[in-house]
Amino acid sequence: MKQISLRMGLLALLACGLFAAGVSQAVAQDAAATFKAKCAMCHGADGKGGKMGTRDFASAEVKAETDAQLAEIITKGKGKMPAYDGKLKDTEIKDLVTYIRSLAK
Numbered sequence: 001m002k003q004i005s006l007r008m009g010l011l012a013l014l015a016c017g018l019f020a021a022g023v024s025q026a027v028a029q030d031a032a033a034t035f036k037a038k039c040a041m042c043h044g045a046d047g048k049g050g051k052m053g054t055r056d057f058a059s060a061e062v063k064a065e066t067d068a069q070l071a072e073i074i075t076k077g078k079g080k081m082p083a084y085d086g087k088l089k090d091t092e093i094k095d096l097v098t099y100i101r102s103l104a105k
Helices: 002-038 060-064 067-076 090-103
Strands: none
Touching: 002 090, 067 090
């Protein structure tokens, strides 16, 4: 009986892990699509910047900013960059920050 319970527990844990992996891939794809639609035209598809004075996401300056600072820039805008408050959900902004960090690697 103990072995059955242990096996069921391990199976449930494995199923949760597989579900979480699938969800995180979907979130990454959504963030990539949002970046492509709203950010890439100025920041470049690879986040290297250049157009209209945008910064390279791999720069030391951007890497030094906290996730909260990046989220605030996305939310409130900066310079010529428009604010996305009310246009993107908080979760979408958080996912964009994660995606931006991935471009910096």
